[in-house]
Amino acid sequence: xxxxxxxxxxxxxxxxxxxxxxxxxxxxxxxxxxxxxxxxxxxxxxxxxxxxxxxxxxxxxxxxxxxxxxxxxxxxxxxxxxxxxxxxxxxxxxxxxxxxxxxxxxxxxxxxxxxxxxxxxxxxxxxxxxxxxxxxxxxxxxxxxxxxxxxxxxxxxxxxxxxxxxxxxxxxxxxxxxxxxxxxxxxxxxxxxxxxxxxxxxxxxxxxxxxxxxxxxxxxxxxxxxxxxxxxxxxxxxxxxxxxxxxxxxxxxxxxxxxxxxxxxxxxxxxxxxxxxxxxxxxxxxxxxxxxxxxxxxxxxxxxxxxxxxxxxxxxxxxxxxxxxxxxxxxxxxxxxxxxxxxxxxxxxxxxxxxxxxxxxxxxxxxxxxxxxxxxxxxxxxxxxxxxxxxxxxxxxxxxxxxxxxxxxxxxxxxxxxxxxxxxxxxxxxxxxxxxxxxxxxxx
Amino acid sequence: xxxxxxxxxxxxxxxxxxxxxxxxxxxxxxxxxxxxxxxxxxxxxxxxxxxxxxxxxxxxxxxxxxxxxxxxxxxxxxxxxxxxxxxxxxxxxxxxxxxxxxxxxxxxxxxxxxxxxxxxxxxxxxxxxxxxxxxxxxxxxxxxxxxxxxxxxxxxxxxxxxxxxxxxxxxxxxxxxxxxxxxxxxxxxxxxxxxxxxxxxxxxxxxxxxxxxxxxxxxxxxxxxxxxxxxxxxxxxxxxxxxxxxxxxxxxxxxxxxxxxxxxxxxxxxxxxxxxxxxxxxxxxxxxxxxxxxxxxxxxxxxxxxxxxxxxxxxxxxxxxxxxxxxxxxxxxxxxxxxxxxxxxxxxxx
Numbered sequence: 001x002x003x004x005x006x007x008x009x010x011x012x013x014x015x016x017x018x019x020x021x022x023x024x025x026x027x028x029x030x031x032x033x034x035x036x037x038x039x040x041x042x043x044x045x046x047x048x049x050x051x052x053x054x055x056x057x058x059x060x061x062x063x064x065x066x067x068x069x070x071x072x073x074x075x076x077x078x079x080x081x082x083x084x085x086x087x088x089x090x091x092x093x094x095x096x097x098x099x100x101x102x103x104x105x106x107x108x109x110x111x112x113x114x115x116x117x118x119x120x121x122x123x124x125x126x127x128x129x130x131x132x133x134x135x136x137x138x139x140x141x142x143x144x145x146x147x148x149x150x151x152x153x154x155x156x157x158x159x160x161x162x163x164x165x166x167x168x169x170x171x172x173x174x175x176x177x178x179x180x181x182x183x184x185x186x187x188x189x190x191x192x193x194x195x196x197x198x199x200x201x202x203x204x205x206x207x208x209x210x211x212x213x214x215x216x217x218x219x220x221x222x223x224x225x226x227x228x229x230x231x232x233x234x235x236x237x238x239x240x241x242x243x244x245x246x247x248x249x250x251x252x253x254x255x256x257x258x259x260x261x262x263x264x265x266x267x268x269x270x271x272x273x274x275x276x277x278x279x280x281x282x283x284x285x286x287x288x289x290x291x292x293x294x295x296x297x298x299x300x301x302x303x304x305x306x307x308x309x310x311x312x313x314x315x316x317x318x319x320x321x322x323x324x325x326x327x328x329x330x331x332x333x334x335x336x337x338x339x340x341x342x343x344x345x346x347x348x349x350x351x352x353x354x355x356x357x358x359x360x361x362x363x364x365x366x367x368x369x370x371x372x373x374x375x376x377x378x379x380x381x382x383x384x385x386x387x388x389x390x391x392x393x394x395x396x397x398x399x400x401x402x403x404x405x406x407x408x409x410x411x412x413x414x415x416x417x418x419x420x421x422x423x424x425x426x427x428x429x430x431x432x433x434x435x436x437x438x439x440x441x442x443x444x
Numbered sequence: 445x446x447x448x449x450x451x452x453x454x455x456x457x458x459x460x461x462x463x464x465x466x467x468x469x470x471x472x473x474x475x476x477x478x479x480x481x482x483x484x485x486x487x488x489x490x491x492x493x494x495x496x497x498x499x500x501x502x503x504x505x506x507x508x509x510x511x512x513x514x515x516x517x518x519x520x521x522x523x524x525x526x527x528x529x530x531x532x533x534x535x536x537x538x539x540x541x542x543x544x545x546x547x548x549x550x551x552x553x554x555x556x557x558x559x560x561x562x563x564x565x566x567x568x569x570x571x572x573x574x575x576x577x578x579x580x581x582x583x584x585x586x587x588x589x590x591x592x593x594x595x596x597x598x599x600x601x602x603x604x605x606x607x608x609x610x611x612x613x614x615x616x617x618x619x620x621x622x623x624x625x626x627x628x629x630x631x632x633x634x635x636x637x638x639x640x641x642x643x644x645x646x647x648x649x650x651x652x653x654x655x656x657x658x659x660x661x662x663x664x665x666x667x668x669x670x671x672x673x674x675x676x677x678x679x680x681x682x683x684x685x686x687x688x689x690x691x692x693x694x695x696x697x698x699x700x701x702x703x704x705x706x707x708x709x710x711x712x713x714x715x716x717x718x719x720x721x722x723x724x725x726x727x728x729x730x731x732x733x734x735x736x737x738x739x740x741x742x743x744x745x746x747x748x749x750x751x752x753x754x755x756x757x758x759x760x761x762x763x764x765x766x767x768x769x770x771x772x773x774x775x776x777x778x779x780x781x782x783x784x785x786x787x788x789x790x791x792x793x794x
Contacts, residue, residue: 039751040758048751079737079754085698088691089734092490115601116693123615186588188600188695214585314749 029067030074031338031349032101033058034094036109041081042216043241046271046323050109051077052312053327056305059312061335064304068338069347074101080113087113088120095124097351104341104355105129105334111189114147119433122146126352127359131330132157132265132288136192137425141360141388142437144426146352148359148388150333151381152265152288155422156392156413158193158236160286161262162200163411164396165234176205179232183223183247185240186212189266193238196418203417217243220250228254238264245275252279259284265394269322273399281401288394289329290377291404293320297328297373322404329378336372336381337362360385379410385438475625480618489617489690495723495730496624497685502710502722503635504678509708510716511644512671513651514564518576520703521583522560522676523683525553527694528593530684531602535595542604542614542688546627549684550677556583557676561669568654580704587696594695603693620689627685631678636719638674647671648717679707713768715775724776728768733761 035054038047058073067073078093080086087108097103106126108114111133118135121128127146128134134149141148152160165180166172182197184190194210201208209230211223217239224247227235235256239247244267251261259282263272268285276283293302298320305311306319318324341350341358350358364374364381383390393410430437480488505519529549534540563575587593587600594600614623638644646667649657658664687694706729714725736757744753772779 037750040754044751051750076741077750079750079757083697084695085691089490089494092486096486112601112695112697115603115695116691119603119692191600314751 028100029070029348030072030099030101031068031104032094032098033073033075033334034090034098034103035075035077035107036080036087036090036113037077038080038082038109040079041083043082046269047082047109049313049318049321049323050327052318053324053329054107054331055312055327056301056324057328057331057335059310060301060304061331063310064300068335069342071338071342071347071349073335074099080109082110082112084110084112084116088116091117091120095126097349101349102351104338104350104352105359107330107334108134111135111192114149115188118144118147124352125356127356129330129334129359131333132326133189137422137429139387139389139422140426140437141385142426142439143430143435144388145385145438146356148383150359150383150389151329151379151391152394152413153389153392154189154192155196155418156389156415157265157286157394158196159200159413159415159418160392160394160411161236161264162197162204162206163414164262164284164286164408165236166204167408167411169233172204178206178234179209179230180206180234180236181209181211181227181230181232182236182238183211183213183220183227184238185217185243186214187240189240190238195421197236199417199421200414213239213243213247215243216241218246220246223247224250224254224256227251227256233260235261236264237261237267239267244272245280248273248276248283249279252276258282259398262286265289268397268404270318270404271323278401280399282398284396284398284407285404286394287322287397287404287406288379288391289322289326290395290397290406291320291322291325292406295373295377296370296375297332297377300373301328325377329374332372332374332378333362333381336364336368359383360388362390376406472629475629476622480621485617488621491731491734493617493620493624493690494686495726496621496628497682497690498707498710498726498730499723500628500631500685501679501682501707502714502726503632503719504675504682505707506711506714506716506719506722507635507639507647507678508671508675510711510718510721511639511651512647512668512675513654514561514668514671515569515573516560516576516672516675517573517701517704517708518560518579518583519679519707520699520701521580522553522557522679523686523703524583524587524694524696524699525556525676526550526680526683527687527699528587528602529553529680530688531595531604532593534604542623542684543627546681546684550680553680553683554673554677557679558669558673560676561672564668564672565665577701580701584696584700601693601695602687604688614689624685624689627681631681632719635678639719643667643670651717709765711775713765713775715777718775718777720780721775721777724780728776732764733757736760 037051038044055075058075061068062072078090080090091106095103103126106128108117108128108130111130114128114130114134117128125146127148129148129150131151135147136149136154138144138147138149139153166175169175197208211226213220213223237247248258258280261283263283263285265286265288268287273280273283306316313319337358340361341354345354360383362381362383366380369375369378379391379393381390392413392415395406395410396408397404398407501519501523508514508516526549529552530545533545533549560576560579564572567575594602614620646662649662650664650667654664683699691698710725710729711722713728715721740753740757
């Protein structure tokens with residue numbers, strides 16, 4: 001009998017929340033913003049700061065500015081553990097909006113999740129936003145109207161890395177004959193830049209050597225012995241998670257200088273260098289999301305959120321960490337896009353199609369950056385129907401043993417060289433999926 | 445592992461069991477008519493479809509572990525074989541509809557499963573589990589290492605253009621539900637019959653005592669490998685359905701070691717050696733976290749730190765699993781069987 005009771009109680013626990021209709025307190029002027037997050041699992045340590053940045057900025061907009069043009073943001077979090085499968089589930093759960101508010105956009109917070117959702121979102125007309133990630137060829141908005149690898153796609157990451165090396169060497173002509181090794185996390189993320197680097201190697205005549213590190217990459221002696229034997233001029237480090245500090249430490253053991261290692265976007269946060277200790281000193285990394293709490297927006301947040309104890313950060317010493325700033329920038333991109341949408345459609349919650357229009361017309365110039373307090377933290381943005389990236393630049397930062405210091409201004413990717421490659425990939429996709437590319441001239 | 449199982453194989457066959465003759469048509473009517481007419485798109489597409497697919501995967505592993513007594517942690521890898529196999533078949537054979545691609549993909553997976561089963565000739569128990577673990581990691585590595593498997597696409601992800609079968613679009617939640625349900629019902633029916641025939645009885649004999657089985661003349665190694673192949677066939681089809689009928693696209697990440705454990709938990713919680721147990725276990729594994737999440741979101745969201753809340757949910761889920769396994773080591777299917785037996789003689793006590 002006890003067993004029966006237990007079963008019944010459990011069934012009830014299961015069934016009640018699933019069956020219960022959503023609470024009916026519809027607020028008329030709220031934009032629903034669901035966030036798939038990961039506070040549990042292997043990537044929780046980076047994720048937690050990232051969500052804090054996003055949530056703090058949304059809170060700041062709601063409380064200090066009274067919402068986006070008066071439309072408050074209703075943010076809700078869903079745990080995914082960085083699993084694309086669970087992100088799909090979250091997407092299905094939220095895609096019809098909540099309390100009368102439709103969905104204007106959906107942050108995927110992970111490249112695999114973007115891949116899993118790309119067709120669904122196109123069918124449902126909901127823009128997928130994945131800044132500094134996503135499917136590279138979805139930069140071509142004529143084939144991928146609802147996917148936005150905003151800010152800095154993977155090809156741009158490769159290109160800016162090479163441009164920086166050229167700058168250090170004293171010009172592109174100096175790249176000829178140089179040896180550039182890419183040590184990469186052997187995953188979809190790690191391989192995504194290969195085509196771009198191969199093309200650039202052809203163009204500039206440098207030697208392109210790719211060395212994979214199997215997940216999770218906690219032992220890399222053989223890779224760095226190989227690097228040691230090759231004696232490359234530069235190493236482009238495209239690792240993720242634990243493989244970054246291990247790479248830096250192993251490189252030091254084999255005597256490879258840290259200041260000749262260029263880290264990728266996702267290998268350039270505090271969590272990547274602090275565990276490596278002294279071995280990381282001098283290490284440089286791509287920074288589309290610079291670290292530091294010295295930008296204007298940080299002063300505003302300190303006053304409105306942090307000092308009031310309302311921050312989502314558990315420990316405010318991480319205020320201004322790279323991952324926190326990633327959150328801030330992503331949230332700001334969404335807020336700015338909503339403003340663009342409001343200007344056209346009125347100050348009300350937007351739906352997916354309006355959200356797409358808004359992101360496709362998102363422009364953030366220097367004056368605007370100054371106004372929202374992101375000058376120096378965020379590059380100028382100009383998204384169009386044919387360019388869903390809208391940015392493609394990064395600064396570089398160098399680790400001095402205690403903090404990241406910005407060492408360059410924004411360096412632009414070589415879009416002219418990479419565009420044909422992106423176009424070829426998106427055309428292949430359009431062909432395989434029977435999509436007729438939109439003609440941007442015919443649109444509004 | 446084998447000694448814990450006390451359910452006779454025949455009792456487990458719920459669908460075509462010895463119950464009243466109206467039970468099966470009623471169940472099918474509920475699944476095919478009542479549920480689709482009541483449930484919304486969210487329920488069909490996000491709750492019922494993954495539940496059915498996980499049930500099928502659990503059923504596949506149950507054939508191997510619950511009936512033939514061979515432990516495997518390679519389920520995720522075999523699901524990946526099915527998914528990638530289907531993808532490549534549909535890519536290279538234009539015009540091939542999904543159901544037609546599932547069969548050869550299932551057969552390919554069965555062949556891989558057969559190979560994975562060869563070590564079972566010599567080793568048993570935990571050692572066999574380790575060899576299946578090796579298969580899991582090898583398959584994960586294989587599908588990531590060679591871009592041919594994902595057609596040189598970016599992101600090492602596979603996806604199908606659309607779910608159109610004979611000109612009918614099965615892309616909607618309802619279409620996908622019907623597609624998955626039909627396949628799952630058909631395969632469950634086949635499994636039930638297989639288990640009632642000599643194959644199933646030989647498997648059970650091997651599970652209960654392989655020496656005795658050999659003595660009475662059962663070719664033990666052959667039947668073990670057959671169990672691996674048949675189980676892999678089911679897992680392969682489940683993998684393909686997970687990728688193309690539920691997610692829409694997939695990468696190796698969807699079929700990693702966590703998936704293998706999940707499927708093992710399904711049969712441990714649901715009931716080893718019970719077809720119905722696979723369905724119950726899958727419901728427990730896939731629905732309970734969702735239910736917990738929805739419940740805790742509606743009760744505590746905004747008041748408790750989100751990270752803490754997520755971890756507490758995990759703890760509750762783990763505790764529930766532990767409680768179930770302690771209370772009823774033979775799984776929920778056994779609980780249900782006891783309940784049925786009690787109900788049949790009510791108000792007397794068993």
